[in-house]
Amino acid sequence: MTRTKAEHFFKKFKDKKILVIGDIILDRYIFGKVSRISPEAPVPVVEVTEESFRLGGAANVANNIIALGGKAYISGIIGKGSAGKTVRDLLEEKGVCIDYIFEDSRKTTVKTRIIAGNQQIVRFDVEDRRRLEGKAKEKFLSMIKNALKDFDAVIVSDYKKGVVSEELFRILVTHKKKNGNFVAVDPKVGHFRLYKHVSLITPNIAEASHGAEIEIKDEKTLIKAGHNLLKKLLCDSVLITRGEEGMSLFEKKDSEVIVTHLPTVARKVFDVTGAGDTVIATVTLAHVAGADVVSAAKIANVAAGIVVGKIGTATATPEEILEFLKTHPYA
Known part of the structure; x- marks a missing residue:
């Protein structure tokens, strides 16, 4: 992937509208330093120096799209309390359209991470994982169904917090078959049965192992798992993110499966927090901007490499990607 080729796609990002559907999370970071151990228990005492809130889950996917220069619209559920208001404020500040957010009586999911230096000490979550049901579900699905025609692609960010359902995917896949829209999914263990007939899924190693029912421990089992996921889900492509070993893309072309390994x-x-959000946002936006899936995955691989070098939930910009490609033109 050369700088010139990537720049060609980036110029088209501004015209692409992506709808992100899924579980909206508020990431809270408490930064501090540790200089002593508590006399009450063998735990470090963190002297707090800073607190910040960042967009997580589906909201971070939308934030990544904005950072890349695309147009992001988000659909999900938030609560009516202060955490929900903070999410709304952050999304509007970033330039994400919030017209499709659904407000419910449930709590907004908040993940609090305490970080001393570059080390995460502990994380604690406040959340409500009940599935959306009844009239609230009907209203939410009706809103999605009516909105789909206005977007170049849909990303489903599934954190298994109650938004993603069989009925939602029935609507998305029906629309995809009729209109050819690109539907990408960041999957969650326990929901793989829902993801049939989508365009792309982006599991990590653990998720891919679960979905394929194959323990991935070497290249042979990795290849077998990728093939199995394509066969089971009847999807077009599978991009398995492999941490320090990079990514592996499996594409179904006619009767063949093409495998492309991308080293990190x-x-x-x-910090790997949110790297998967960056991958699915980048690969989707690049693809609808004209890149083939391999080229889109290469750009996403660079973007992921950038965000893991930052502390906390982060994003990559076109400028950062192009700067990297200046010295690594074939990354």
Whole structure:
């Protein structure tokens, strides 16, 4: 992937509208330093120096699209309390359209991470994982169904917090078959049965192992798992993210399966939080901007390498990607 080729696709990002559907999460970070152990228990005492809130889950996917220069619209559920208001404010500040957010009586999911130096000490979550049901579900699905015609692609960010359902995928796949729209899914263990007939799924190693029912422990089992996922889900492509070993793309072309391995380009790894959000946002936006799936995956691989070098939930920009490609033109 050369800088010139990537730049060609980036110029088209501004015209692409992506709808992100899924579980909206508020990431709360408490930063501090540790200089002593508590006399009450053998745990570190963190002296807090800073607190910040960032977009997580589906909201971080939308944030990545904005950072890349695309147009992001988000659909999901937030609560009516202060956490929900913070999410709304952050999304509007970033430029994400919130017209398709559904407000419910449930709590907004908040993940709080305490970080000392570059080390995460502990994480605690506040969440409500009940499935959306009844009139609320009907209203939410009706909103999605009526909105789909206005977008170049749909990303489903599934964190298994109650938004994603069989009925939702029935609507998405029906629309895909009729209109040829690109539907990408960041999957969650326990929901693989829902993802049939989508355009692309982006599981990590653990998720791919579960979905394929094959323990991935070497290249042979990796290849077998990728083939099995394509066969089971009847999807067009599978992009397995493999951490420090990079990514592996499996594409179904006619009766063949084409496999492309992409080694990692990360130079430093400080925090992998949200890297999967960056991957699915980048590969989707690049593909609808004209890149074939392999080229889109290469750009996403570079973007992921950039965000893992940052602390906390982060994004990559076209400028950062192009700067990397200046010295690594065939990454």
